Each structure stands twice: as C-alpha cells, then as structure tokens.
Amino acid sequence: MSLSLSTCTLLALLTWFTTSLLLCNGFPAYQHHHHHPRFATHNYRDALTKSILFFEGQRSGKLPSNQRVTWRRDSGLSDGTAMHVDLVGGYYDAGDNVKFGFPMAFTVTMLSWSVIEFGGLMKGELQHAREAIRWGTDYLLKATAHPDTIYVQVGDANKDHSCWERPEDMDTTRTVIKIDSNSPGSDVAGETAAALAAASLVFRRCDPTYSKLLARRAMRVFEFADKYRGAYSNGLRKYVCPFYCSYSGYQDELLWGAAWLHKATKNPMYLNYIQVNGQTLGAAEFDNIFGWDNKHAGARILLSKAFLVQKVQSLHDYKGHADNFICSLIPGSSFSSSQYTPGGLLFKMSDSNMQYVTSTSFLLLTYAKYLTSSHTVVNCGGTTVTPKRLRAIAKKQVDYLLGDNPMKISYMVGYGPRYPQRIHHRGSSLPSVAAHPAKIQCSSGFSFLNTQSPNPNILIGAVVGGPDLHDRFPDQRSDYEQSEPSTYMNAPLVGALSYLAHSFGQL
Template sequence: MKRISVLVLLAVFMVSIVLQSAAAAGTNFNYVDAFAKSILFYEANWCGPDAGNNRIKWRGPCHIEDGKDVGIDLTGGFHDCGDHVKFGLPQCASASTLGWAYYEFKDTFIAKGQDEYMLNILKHFCDYFMKCFPNKTTFYYQVGDGDVDHQYWGPPELQTNNRPAYYAATPSNPGSDVAGDAAAALALMYLNYKDRDSVYADKCLTYAKDLYNFGMTYRGNSKGQSYYLPRDYLDELMWGSIWLYVATNDKTYMDNVDKLMVEKNIGGDNMFNDHWTQCWDYVLTGVFVKLATLSSNPKYKTIAEEHLNYWQNGIKTTPGGLKYLDSWGVCKYPAAESMVQLVYYKYTGDKKCLDFAKGQIDYILGDNPNHMSYEVGFGDNYPKYPHHRAASGMLEGPPADEKKETPERHILYGALVGGADINDQYHDNVNEYVYSETGLDYNAGFVGALAGMSRYFGENQLPEATPGIEGQPTEYYTEAKIYKANNQGITVDLNMYNIVTAPPRYETGLSFKYFMDLSEYASAGINPSKFTTKVYYSPAGAQISAIQPWDKDKNIYYVEVTFPNQQLYARTYVQFAVNNYESTLWNSSNDFSTAGLTDAYKKTENIPVYKSGVKLYGKDPSGGEEILYGDLNDDKQVDAIDFALLKKYLLNTDPTGINLRNADVNKDGEINAIDFANLRLYLLGKIDKLPI
C-alpha cells in the first residue's frame, strides 16, 4: 500500500486548485523563452552518430566508435560540459533531475510546446544508460579520458583520439551512486513515457529495477578521475528508491529509503541539516522534498522545510542578491534550488518558495548589477565566450591552428554559465572557466526552475526566435599579404579558409591558384621554365606546381598550391614563393593575384579556391559569369531549388523532371559547386552518368 497520508493528499489537491495564477504581478522576463532555450543546450551537447538530427544543425555525428575497446556499442549520451567526456555522475544525476522536472511540470512542457524536445532528450539519456548496462553486473559509466580530452580544443566531430571505456561498475569495483541515479532516471522515464509508448516505458522500468538492485547489492562509490569525486552513494540509492516506489507502488522501495536513512544516521529521531542542494553529487534535497509529500513521517517535512528556510534566509548572499553556495558554478546552485522550491510550492502553496525562485531566476536572467543574462542567447546582453568547444568551433593545433579566444562560431543557446562571483563580478572569458564553464548538471535544475517559472509567471508568453541553430553553408576564401617582393620574385603569406560548420568536418582536394603576368619576361625572351617555385612553410604539407600557362597569348601564368591527401579544416596557412634568380625583371604590380595586397593580411578574390578542380571562391583572369557556389536564388542556402533552377536554365525544361531532393551528387556529404559542375556536365551531355 502507498504510505501517503490522507492529509497530504488533501493538501496537494487544495493547493493545485488555488495556486495556478499565483503571481502574474511583477513579471520582468519572458520566462517561456528562457525555458525553451535552456532545453536547446542538451541538443548542443548531444553525442553519437545521430548528433545533429535535431534542431542544432551545426552539430553532426561524433564519437561513433565509443565502446569499441570493450566490444560493445557505447555511442550516444551527452558530453559533460564544454568538453567531450561522458562522465558518470553528472550525466546520471542530470538525467534524473531533468526527468523529475518533466514529471512535476509536464503540463507546462506540453502547453509551451517543449514536451517533444524534452522527451527526445530524456530518451537519448535512457537509451544510452541501457546500452551501458549490457548485463546485470556491469555498468559502463565513463567514456573518454578526461586528462587527454581536456588537451584538445576543437569540435567533437573532428576529435580523433581514442576514447576508452574508462570506468565500469562491477561487483569488485562498484558504483552505487551512478546506479542509483540512472535507476531514478529510468524509473522517471517509465512514468513520463508510459502513456506514449508502454513497451519502451516497461523496458526502462525493467532496467531501472536491475540497476537499482545492482547498486544496492554491490556497494561503493563510482570514480571520476580527478574531476568528479563523490562523497557517498546513499543519497543516490534513496533517490532511485523513491522513484521506483512511485513507479511501482512497491512498499519495499520505501522501506529501503528508511533503511538507507539509518545508514546515513538519519534514523529514529535523528534530524539532518540539508544545506547543500541538488547537483551532480547530491540528490538528498530532492529526496527530502519528495519524501515531504510522499511519506507520512513528519520528520521529512521538517528537514525539507529547514532546508528551504536556510536557502531563503540563512545562506550567504552576494550584494546583488544571488544565493552563494560555492565558488565553482555559482549560478547552478540557486538555479537548482529554485526548481526545488518551485516543486515544494506546487504541493504546498508556500509563497515564500515562489518568491525565492523568482528572485534567483530574475537575477540569473538579468536583474543583477551587471545587467546581463547568465543564460547564453537570452536577452540582449549575455555571455559571448562560454567555455564550450563545439560552440566555439575553433580548432587549436594542426591543421587549423586557430585560437579559442577568437569570436565563437555559434551561439550556445540556453547554456547556463558558472556566472558571477561573490562580488557579482563576471569575466566573459573562455579561458576563465570558473565563470564561463557550462555543464549538464548546470542546466538540469535550471530547466526545471524555468519550467516552474513558465507555469506560474508565463501564462501568455511564447518562445522567441533562435536564429543560427541551422548553421551556415561552407565559406571558402583566401587572405594574403606580401612577405617579400623584389626584382627577382615574390614571397606570399596566405591563409586559405574552408569554414565548414554545419556540421564541422575535414575536407580533402582543396587548392588555390596564384596568377602572374610575365609580359616583362616575354619581351626579354626569357622562358618561363627558368622560374623556381617553392613552399617555404606549410603545417598542412602543401605542394606547389611549376609555373603553368593560363593564357599564353597574354603572358598570363599561374602556380597551383595543393594539399595532397590532407584533411583540412577552417584555416590553412602557407608561405610560398615564385622567383627568377637569373634576371631582375620581376614586377609584381601587374600581377592579377597581387592586386590590392600589402604587407598586412587582406581578403582577396584574386587568389581563388578550388576543390577537385572546381572553383568554389574567387575570380580568375578570364572574367565572365560563372556559377561559383550554387546559391542561385540568393537565399543563403544551397539546395534542390538551386539545382532545379540550374536544370531549367540549361535545358529550358520543367525543373520537376529530375529527382533533385538530395542534390549531393557525388555523395560526399556536402552540397557545393562540385555537384553543380557534375550536374551541368551531365545535363549538357558532356559526361554519360553522374558520379554517384
């Protein structure tokens, strides 16, 4: 039988009637917009072969061999913070907190159109946990070496180092904490999903029971290298017990909570001052808040309310009003606590809890001394440099040698950063990660808090636009400067760019051409074969051709710099030279590619970029109208519409005559000028078939 007192049930029923319209007065922010954006963060941290199969199109498949070292599929799950390790405790705790948020505020998720997104995220968590539990005594809970991973700054799609299945819970190396949290997440998935897909929900419940039994039987803490060091595992086992009790109505689970409390020395008349709050290594706050509404034991309500009062009145507070628990991830604690207080308000109608949450969330969203939001992408003033490799899009080290301090390529919508310090000061610096770090557990309580705020303050609010999540077409260009020029030749420094961001990937077959006018040598009867060409420096292994004729009648020649078999991304640096040491006739002023160049870098169209011989960017000396990249209707998108327009132009026929839905003619994963060139040749009868 359920141990839920009649008085508790009556109180919950009465509160649900009277508090729905509790506090429209004083609304300062679009809480629904903040709520919707906070969910997007998890799509940006998505890991696996299906990354990018959601709203964040600047993400793509990554880490598709996770688990290969142990012979099982461990792909999936979520990257931890701004790095790419899949750590155990923060992932399991975050999944359970998010599941709890959906359970408590399901109607708000549905009403505000966020239910499909959230359920998709929760399912991705649970699919991964079930993969990680291939038998009843093995639970893989960390993939990737944190020390190795943290040395890499670049998009996850480009990360090539081996990612070991670093930790697994077994009878001899237990992980009761990760097992308890994962069991809670799976039990909550059963509750949240059973009316949608009962077969999947039942599967989650079966795994939840087995994981829970595994954690209860083989006791001990998980590991997390030096990054996540747990205190104890009893709270996570209680957390799993509670949600299995709610899911099954099996009294055994609630009895286990009481037994675990005794182990924690909270049995009998012993009380407990619960002054921390919900996070990756601490779920006791959630335990007591749920027990206060589930159990007839008044002790749990007393502990819960002492906790709520401490956060309202006793905890240290910054001058601007933020509740301050710890120096690392300052904002995540009051965000999580706001969720806790809103859940308690839902059941009791205690307005002090609602006022607390509003004050803390308003601070985080912009009502603070810096007048900035600590949720990326929300409002007009928010962090521009969150410590997040995927959003940065920059690749330090070869081949790009970019700097992470440069402007980030993507907006990490919805990410809660660590935030301001005890003095309300914030440093928007990607390297100062105490301020700018993001994380799975940072956003977990934040999502729940914003769901509650949307319920009680956002009745007539809607999400705003989130431009940029679709990504942009690949951008190709060159910038160059004259390193040295004299009467015997020229040395050029050049950066060639192939900014592939939707999603990031390496490219091969790229080259550029440098054009010269050698009329002064022709007049003197000097043969072009007397010229030397050389690459002085190229981290990407560039090779340069001999001088080639472009238009002999006009004495126009070129050299082509190629990168044989090299995978390139974003920025490729080359220093190259063309010289004739047997004469002193060189004159750079009449060269096509030198036009406008100085001793400072300048973007130039006169050094065009090619891929597999097809020009993607720039101009050559021939002039004339060309289809360069393929965006024929200038909508900043290359797609089947452009292909249909090209077909109609070339054949003057109905553009629906050929199936062009994909438009990636050569199946290289990208729609670009190479596809256009091949299609053009095919339609004009120059080639017999498309190179599919």
C-alpha cells in the same frame, strides 16, 4: 446516416491516435489557486525554449534528422568499441568531449523531475523535453545492458583536456570505464537507477513499453548499487577525479534511487527499504547543497511529497528534514546558513555556482507545490514561511540568472540583449564543420581558446557557471569555473522556467 464499418474503424483509430498523441504531449496540468500576475520582466517562455534547445548542442552520437542545433554534426560514432559494447549517443556533460555517466544520469533525473512536476504547463515544449530525456535514457540503457556492470565513462579526461578540438574531430583515446562487482560504484549506479525510474514516469502514458523497460532496468541497477556497495571514485580515481569525484559518498544516491523507485513502481519493498535504511543513509543530515554529487536535499523534498500529498505516514520525518533545508535558505531566518552575493544570488561554490542556483530554485518551486496541495507551511523557528515566499525566492534567483543583476547580463547564452560571448566550450568556440570542413588538430585548437573573439557558434540556452561572490563576471573563455556550461545546470532550470512561464500567463 449510417456509417460503414470501415469508417467507424477509421474514426475509432483517429480517436485513439489523437488521445495517444495528447497523452504523449500532454501532462495533467496541476491546478493553481492564484491568478496570473499581470506583468513579468522576463520572457520565461523564450528562456524555457532555449534551456531545452541547449541539450541538442550537447548531443553525442548520430544526430537525428530533426536536429535544430545545426552547427553540430555526428561524433563519437565508435564509442564503446574498445570494450566491444555500443556506447554511441548520450551527452557531453559540459565544454569538453568526455561522456561522464554520473552527471549525465543526474541530468536525466532532473529533466524527468521537471517534466513530472511541471510538464502539464509546458505546452509545445513538452515534446522537446521528452526528446532530451530520451536521448539520455537510450544511452543509459546501453550503459546498463550487462547485469552487474555499468559503463560510466567514455573518454580519457586528462587526454581530452590536453586538446582543444571539436567533438566531430575527436581523436583522443575513447577509453571506456566501467563499474562492476569487483569495482563497485553505488553512487553512479544509484543515480542511474534514479534516472531510469524517473524517466519511466515521464513515458508511462505515451510509451508504456519503453516506460516498463526503463522501470525494470532501474530495479536491476538499484539492486546492483545496493548489493555491491562502494564509491566509484575509490576504484576509478585516476579516471574520474578531480572531474566527477564522489565527495558526498554513495549513501545519498541509495536513498535517492530508492525514493525514485518507490515513486515509479509503488512496490512496497522500496518504502520498506527507505524506512529501514533512511537514517543510516543520512536522511537527517543537515546539508543544504543539492547537485550532481549530493542528493540528500532532493531526496528529502521528494519523499516529503509522499507524506504531504499521498499521506504516507511513515515518511513523516522527511517533512521535517525538508523544512530544515528550506529554512537554511531563507535570508534573515535564524536557521539560515546560505550565502548570497550583494546582488542577491545564492552562492554555494566558486566553481559552476549556477548549478546550485538552478537546482535550489527547482526544489523551492516543487516544495511550494507540495505545500500548497497539502495546505501546509514551513516553520523556521517561529517564522512562518509560506509557499508564496518560496516561489518569490526562486523567482528572484531565476530573474538574476536571466539578467536582473549588477552586471546586467543574462547568464543564459542567447537570451536577452547581453549574454556571455566567450563560453568555455570546444564546439562553440571553434569554427563549425560547415564553416571549416578541414580537421582542426588537437593542439591547433588552442589558438581559438586563447583569442578574445566571441565564439563563432552560439550555444543557445547554455547556462554558464556564473558570477563570483561579488557579482563579477569576466567573460573569459579560459575561466572554466565561471564560463563553462553544463547539462546539470540546465536540467532543473527547465522545470523552474515552465512554472514561471505558466504563472505569468506566457504558456
């Protein structure tokens, strides 16, 4: 039977379309060399779905028709008008209504890294993860539209914090804060370059045009970060401190940004930049914290892949730097410098400690993947640490977060039988627009903050700051250190949950 030309064309188009769709929704799954364990105490797949859904509850701007967190409505639709720029969109970083560019960029970088490493295991959740990334990158493209300028904040945090109101009712000043050649910010600019570069890898095959736009912008933003050096909190202290003050300096972000651009563009100038500047940017610094402010450990792990897997010999030292970080986490190792609660939770800081739990778990699983690919191990002063051991430590941390802890509570809202009811989050704690269409004024919202009633809107998937050093968690709305969720707590967890769900045969 001979096919007509039009049928052939149709078939070719169909084949192209399904292949494109596969590219858009599928990442090559990396091969495991071990069988699925038979039994898992947690439904990691369910937790993964919820961890990504959370980002929809944090959206600012005009919400799309496929918005799943339906108690939220449009907000911040005039953001940027104070400076005659369009800054509508992006994310509220935590429980308030300010858009801080520094943690938002880190969130996008970590969501992208989660997809780059474990996207091939995500199945149906991959598309949602990409949408979460794109909601962030669309905003970062707006914030970097003008050369040598980045809009790094919308909203006055002090004024915002003096109100307890829904984002939909927001009437506090939407002050627009920027960095430029006169008031530099290599930290936030370096992180923004990292976010755009990492995201360009996520969209490389399914949306090449968008991917190229992200990569080109990342290069331009990084050039600005490197050329005009300085910490953004020097010039913007009254706006960004103490909220997202840059405590670790900007050197780590320059190294981190260069590492992501090296990975995304393969342009030799970035490898050269890393080789020339690595030491002065603190590559060998012995710190064991990884989060929105300090990127040293993440940069070491990322660059060690280029040596371990791609055999870039000039990055040999980063394997040693990465090993030092890993050894600092191993309980009982002679190099261990990490504190754990009696219940076994990694404890770095009393304020939003869970962000370090999720980011460290992600690094452990990612490094285990690189070590497995290169058939290598970590040597901690005579103790051999295998990839399997790293995975076990990461799993224990995630399991604690999901409910295996002395309080028998899940620190992810909406997961498990018992979870935080009174999270420090304006939109979640106030009645929704659907339930209460009339505006709730700035100060009248505080009556909701101070009540003992559970939050009326469940922010599914939100990970809160977590317990104290003694595994205690009071579940008090006013206790922002322990009860506030944030985008940068969830972002690395997406990758960790993808790996665990897959390894237990749930995906």
